[in-house]
Amino acid sequence: MTNFLSLADVADLDSLIQSGLAAKANPFADQHLGRNKTIGLIFFNSSLRTRLSTQKAAQNLGLNVMIMNVGQDSWGLEMEEGVLMNGDKAEHVREAAAVIGRYCDIIGIRAFAELKDRDKDYREQVMHQFAKYARVPIVNLESATRHPLQSLADCITIEEARNTPKPKVVLTWLPHFKPLPQAVANSFSEWMNARANAGKVEFVITQPEGYELAPEFAGNARVTYDRAEAFAGADFIYGKNWSSYTQYGQVLTQDPSWAVTMDDMQRTNEGKFMHCLPVRRNLKVSDAVLDSPQSLVIEQAANREWSAQAVLKEILLSLTGR
Numbered sequence: 001m002t003n004f005l006s007l008a009d010v011a012d013l014d015s016l017i018q019s020g021l022a023a024k025a026n027p028f029a030d031q032h033l034g035r036n037k038t039i040g041l042i043f044f045n046s047s048l049r050t051r052l053s054t055q056k057a058a059q060n061l062g063l064n065v066m067i068m069n070v071g072q073d074s075w076g077l078e079m080e081e082g083v084l085m086n087g088d089k090a091e092h093v094r095e096a097a098a099v100i101g102r103y104c105d106i107i108g109i110r111a112f113a114e115l116k117d118r119d120k121d122y123r124e125q126v127m128h129q130f131a132k133y134a135r136v137p138i139v140n141l142e143s144a145t146r147h148p149l150q151s152l153a154d155c156i157t158i159e160e161a162r163n164t165p166k167p168k169v170v171l172t173w174l175p176h177f178k179p180l181p182q183a184v185a186n187s188f189s190e191w192m193n194a195r196a197n198a199g200k201v202e203f204v205i206t207q208p209e210g211y212e213l214a215p216e217f218a219g220n221a222r223v224t225y226d227r228a229e230a231f232a233g234a235d236f237i238y239g240k241n242w243s244s245y246t247q248y249g250q251v252l253t254q255d256p257s258w259a260v261t262m263d264d265m266q267r268t269n270e271g272k273f274m275h276c277l278p279v280r281r282n283l284k285v286s287d288a289v290l291d292s293p294q295s296l297v298i299e300q301a302a303n304r305e306w307s308a309q310a311v312l313k314e315i316l317l318s319l320t321g322r
């Protein structure tokens, strides 16, 4: 694996999931792999899990870790080519990425959607500019349209917690007053469609009208506006808010009946509740659900360490020629 930007960079998803589970069982088995190598983690947005779990995974592999918050610790970075830089951005990504690439063997980048210009967000300019100018492997720590380290942790969590060979997994939209990116939902859908194509899960998306994901991410998933029907018999309920893709970046409804409650969970097949976190209690999901044994959110977040470790291991193996 050279870059980890999306599912397309994964040669064998089953073995990557198994590699995450193996890292969980034996975290320090590969601590020699990263010796004398450095990873830089570059954040354009806030983070708790991604920052700490990726740092921890890198340390488990013996990597040195440097972390930078762009615009707070560093200069603001210009991403556009050929512009007169007379605004608030003091440095161009051409220099910044090239320089960071000289200090680091691997670079992780978090850069959320701005939710103003759909074409611009879906072009993934920040990831592509870094990949072009840094000349070292790039790891997506949540980009404008995807969050693959989260999706891999989600696959690991479902693999661990399932008690049927082909669980029913439901992605359900949750209410929020703020417009949030589509990245987590897009990515989860992309990865679950792959799992469904491999016969590993049944995948259903439920959302209010107007919240349809981009066709390339919804793929062949069964989409229903009938939330109760989607929840019936579900083994996993994966909650997430996202803003509209079709009316780009807009909040079309805040209908509180889409928040997940214990009544909803009782319609499932003793289903487990998942959320990538952070989650706003009682706005998106009730205290009772989050505090019940049906909630997997802490285990899911813990699995971020093992998803990052599986990915960094693959990249280190390709850097060292195996």
Ligand SMILES: NCCC[C@H](NC(=O)CCC(=O)O)C(=O)O
Residues within 6 Å of the ligand: 142, 178, 180, 181, 182, 183, 184, 241, 276, 277, 278, 280
């Ligand atoms: N990395 C996990 C999710 C990050 C982000 N959530 C948020 O911005 C929540 C902010 C809030 O609730 O105020 C998202 O949806 O993509």
Ligand SMILES: NC(=O)OP(=O)(O)O
Residues within 6 Å of the ligand: 046, 047, 048, 049, 050, 051, 142, 150, 276, 277, 278
């Ligand atoms: N789930 C997740 O990516 O969390 P952070 O935004 O805190 O990194």
